[in-house]
Amino acid sequence: MKDPIQTLKLALENEKKAREKAESLLLHRTSELLEVQEALKKKTIEFDGVFQNILDSFILMDIMGNVIKMNDAAVKLFGYDIKKEELNVLNIIYKDDFEYAMNSFAKLIEDGSFENYEARVYTKEKQVKWVQINSSLIYNEEGRIIAAQGIVRDITQAKESTKIFDEQQEQLAAIVNNSLAGIVLAQDRKIIKTNKAFQEFTQYSEEELFEVPLAKLSFPEAREESNMYYDQMVAGEIDRYDLRETYKRKDGTFFLSKTNVTAIRNTSGNIKYQLAFVQDITEKHKRRLMLNTLNNLTRSFIGKLNFHDIAWEIANVIARDLEFEDCVVYLVDKENQVLEQIAGYGAKVNEQKEIVNKIFIPFGKGIVGHVAQTGKAELIHDACNDERYVVDDKRRHSEITVPIIVNGEVIGIIDSENSVKNFFTKQHLRLLKNVADLVSIQLTNAANLERTIAAENQNKELLENLKRSNKELQDFAHIVSHDLKSPLRSINALISWFQEDYEEVLDAEATETFDKLNNKLEQMDALIDGILRYSSIANNNSLPRQNVAIEEVLQEIETILYIPDHIAFVYPTNLPTINADKTRIKQLFQNLISNAINYIDKENGKIEVRFEEQKDYWKFAVADNGVGIAKSYHDKIFKIFQTLDKKGKSTGIGLSIVKKIIELYNGEIYLESEAQKGTTFFFTIKK
Amino acid sequence: MVENLSFLFIEDDEIEVMKFKRSLKKLGFKHRILEAKNGEEALAVLKRKEELPNVILLDLNMPKMNGLEFLKELKADEHLRYIPAIIVTTSNNHKDMLESYKLGIAGYIIKPLRYEDYIVKIQRVIDYWMVNEVISL
Numbered sequence: 159m160k161d162p163i164q165t166l167k168l169a170l171e172n173e174k175k176a177r178e179k180a181e182s183l184l185l186h187r188t189s190e191l192l193e194v195q196e197a198l199k200k201k202t203i204e205f206d207g208v209f210q211n212i213l214d215s216f217i218l219m220d221i222m223g224n225v226i227k228m229n230d231a232a233v234k235l236f237g238y239d240i241k242k243e244e245l246n247v248l249n250i251i252y253k254d255d256f257e258y259a260m261n262s263f264a265k266l267i268e269d270g271s272f273e274n275y276e277a278r279v280y281t282k283e284k285q286v287k288w289v290q291i292n293s294s295l296i297y298n299e300e301g302r303i304i305a306a307q308g309i310v311r312d313i314t315q316a317k318e319s320t321k322i323f324d325e326q327q328e329q330l331a332a333i334v335n336n337s338l339a340g341i342v343l344a345q346d347r348k349i350i351k352t353n354k355a356f357q358e359f360t361q362y363s364e365e366e367l368f369e370v371p372l373a374k375l376s377f378p379e380a381r382e383e384s385n386m387y388y389d390q391m392v393a394g395e396i397d398r399y400d401l402r403e404t405y406k407r408k409d410g411t412f413f414l415s416k417t418n419v420t421a422i423r424n425t426s427g428n429i430k431y432q433l434a435f436v437q438d439i440t441e442k443h444k445r446r447l448m449l450n451t452l453n454n455l456t457r458s459f460i461g462k463l464n465f466h467d468i469a470w471e472i473a474n475v476i477a478r479d480l481e482f483e484d485c486v487v488y489l490v491d492k493e494n495q496v497l498e499q500i501a502g503y504g505a506k507v508n509e510q511k512e513i514v515n516k517i518f519i520p521f522g523k524g525i526v527g528h529v530a531q532t533g534k535a536e537l538i539h540d541a542c543n544d545e546r547y548v549v550d551d552k553r554r555h556s557e558i559t560v561p562i563i564v565n566g567e568v569i570g571i572i573d574s575e576n577s578v579k580n581f582f583t584k585q586h587l588r589l590l591k592n593v594a595d596l597v598s599i600q601l602t603n604a605a606n607l608e609r610t611i612a613a614e615n616q617n618k619e620l621l622e623n624l625k626r627s628n629k630e631l632q633d634f635a636h637i638v639s640h641d642l643k644s645p646l647r648s649i650n651a652l653i654s655w656f657q658e659d660y661e662e663v664l665d666a667e668a669t670e671t672f673d674k675l676n677n678k679l680e681q682m683d684a685l686i687d688g689i690l691r692y693s694s695i696a697n698n699n700s701l702p703r704q705n706v707a708i709e710e711v712l713q714e715i716e717t718i719l720y721i722p723d724h725i726a727f728v729y730p731t732n733l734p735t736i737n738a739d740k741t742r743i744k745q746l747f748q749n750l751i752s753n754a755i756n757y758i759d760k761e762n763g764k765i766e767v768r769f770e771e772q773k774d775y776w777k778f779a780v781a782d783n784g785v786g787i788a789k790s791y792h793d794k795i796f797k798i799f800q801t802l803d804k805k806g807k808s809t810g811i812g813l814s815i816v817k818k819i820i821e822l823y824n825g826e827i828y829l830e831s832e833a834q835k836g837t838t839f840f841f842t843i844k845k
Numbered sequence: 846m847v848e849n850l851s852f853l854f855i856e857d858d859e860i861e862v863m864k865f866k867r868s869l870k871k872l873g874f875k876h877r878i879l880e881a882k883n884g885e886e887a888l889a890v891l892k893r894k895e896e897l898p899n900v901i902l903l904d905l906n907m908p909k910m911n912g913l914e915f916l917k918e919l920k921a922d923e924h925l926r927y928i929p930a931i932i933v934t935t936s937n938n939h940k941d942m943l944e945s946y947k948l949g950i951a952g953y954i955i956k957p958l959r960y961e962d963y964i965v966k967i968q969r970v971i972d973y974w975m976v977n978e979v980i981s982l
Contacts, residue, residue, distance in 0.1 A: 640934075643956075648861070652860065654961070
């Protein structure tokens with residue numbers, strides 16, 4: 159039996175031991191944990207180093223999309239820097255890509271990683287960039303997602319290049335598919351690609367034509383020739399050849415073609431592909447060609463105003479597009495009654511684009527001369543049977559001749575000959591007639607245009623002359639006024655000397671006569687000054703603009719003009735500041751106010767300036783309580799040299815100056831007046 | 846006060862010359878007056894350098910060489926350019942005035958219509974030059 163105390167002691171001992179063990183265990187665990195943490199920290203630091211140095215952008219975000227780490231490349235790419243501002247990736251997703259982004263994120267959560275996510279983002283500068291992202295999730299020890307990391311690559315440029323490449327492909331495809339000629343790409347003379355025109359010609363689809371040997375589509379008649387050329391091509395002797403072949407259609411019919419084959423070689427010079435252009439040269443197709451010719455001509459006529467230029471276009475385009483042997487355009491010389499060859503294509507033209515052995519055909523001679531007289535187009539199937547035929551450089555068998563008629567007169571001829579009988583068709587005739595009509599319209603337009611240009615030039619010249627005349631008139635006014643003023647000064651001086659020298663013998667009557675004489679001189683001087691002022695108002699081309707405070711102008715006028723004490727001069731305080739030439743505005747008010755002063759006959763005179771602002775105009779009024787102006791004179795007073803006051807100092811220029819100034823500022827002037835009561839002049843000045 | 850100034854008066858109008866002389870006489874001035882009928886003549890007088898005026902008074906509208914042409918020549922001369930030149934004319938043409946001032950004038954006087962007014966103006970001009978310190982070149 160043990161002592162109970164002993165027992166308790168033992169138990170305590172055991173307990174203590176157990177605790178110590180536990181503690182030691184715990185301590186051990188803790189240090190282990192610390193080691194792991196340390197390792198993690200170290201990893202992170204290592205990691206930091208790595209991702210700071212990688213070229214691609216790296217971001218680390220929490221599950222809410224908040225970026226918690228980003229390297230320099232990422233800062234550069236997005237324009238945001240999380241050291242300075244917060245960044246949530248949700249905010250920078252391009253609006254159209256949002257759904258795709260969300261789906262991708264869901265997939266990332268599900269799979270733990272996501273590759274080649276491609277979408278657009280907004281940078282801080284609101285640029286749109288294409289990015290490619292590879293991302294994976296980061297978990298904590300309990301396996302919970304705590305973050306997502308991603309490598310971001312800027313693929314904007316690559317996307318652009320792809321786009322440009324796609325566009326170029328599209329453009330190329332457009333050219334190939336809209337070509338009227340059939341285009342075939344073949345390898346070892348087996349079709350690998352065709353365009354729409356060729357598919358239409360043959361009635362086969364692209365798939366049906368694939369890998370079909372070209373020889374299977376055409377009749378064997380040209381086979382030998384074709385093989386010969388092909389062998390030469392393989393041997394490297396030629397790079398291209400032309401061939402006339404007949405192709406079979408799917409429905410069993412056939413068409414005549416002109417085929418042009420070009421070799422496409424690889425770098426070592428061996429044939430890689432054959433490229434064939436196939437033209438349908440049957441009638442129906444020819445008609446389509448003719449329409450094209452007309453289109454081409456219409457386009458080439460644009461901007462050409464003289465017949466010679468147009469003639470060369472006709473000769474070249476027609477001959478080239480319609481495969482005529484030649485084409486000559488004649489100009490009608492009415493005076494000499496002959497036709498001159500002014501443009502051509504074929505045997506009549508040398509390399510310098512000049513007509514060789516130019517001939518002049520008299521009216522009425524040959525088919526051309528005949529058409530010039532009748533004005534009717536001709537289609538000659540067999541020239542041998544036509545006695546009118548004239549041999550130019552060589553005898554040919556068929557001919558087509560069409561007149562160009564402007565305003566009912568034949569001004570030119572389009573002519574083509576061919577060594578084959580029955581070469582020209584009704585379609586050809588119709589086409590050439592259309593061309594002739596086109597030329598006629600173009601020449602009429604050109605003539606009209608020339609007239610318009612001439613008229614414009616004339617207007618310009620007239621305007622220049624008018625400007626010069628105005629200038630001359632102004633100079634003239636200055637010179638004349640100077641020459642007129644000088645004698646006035648001399649007369650005045652002479653009178654004064656006469657009065658001085660003969661003071662003793664001159665009586666009162668003589669003095670009065672001299673005073674009258676001097677008065678007249680003053681009137682004349684004032685008149686000359688007035689004319690000078692009027693002529694120097696000039697046009698608004700040389701109109702200086704400045705801010706003019708009307709109140710200031712009126713104050714200045716008060717000091718210049720003598721306003722008698724019995725006349726009250728009033729103006730409101732709300733006068734505006736307008737944009738105009740101060741000198742002219744002053745002249746304007748000064749003339750009106752001095753007029754008012756001169757014609758006030760009341761004991762208590764009053765002159766009032768009034769003002770009202772309108773939408774586009776400043777409106778002023780100068781009112782007096784003077785003698786007034788009878789209605790019948792209201793228009794007359796604004797005309798130069800018109801004065802209602804024959805005896806006074808009035809020159810009749812003041813109001814015409816006023817009117818001229820107001821017109822300079824696109825305003826109007828009118829008056830209201832009542833005899834004996836007074837006059838109010840109203841005028842406007844455009845803002 | 847300088848009582849014996851010398852003026853070169855350039856004017857083609859005989860009566861104007863008389864007017865100037867008569868005004869000076871009436872005002873009791875004893876100044877010396879050199880005369881020239883146009884710019885060309887005036888330049889000849891000046892280039893002789895026998896006697897250079899203290900002040901030049903000149904009209905603008907003159908035959909042969911007009912006032913502005915004379916001014917250009919005057920201002921182009923190394924020595925003569927320092928003689929003050931005053932325009933006396935009937936023309937208040939803004940262009941003429943601007944051109945004159947650009948060339949460097951000492952004044953621009955408009956001839957008034959009335960002889961009395963003319964005397965007053967001339968008196969003021971001469972009074973001004975009499976109180977001025979003039980240099981002889």
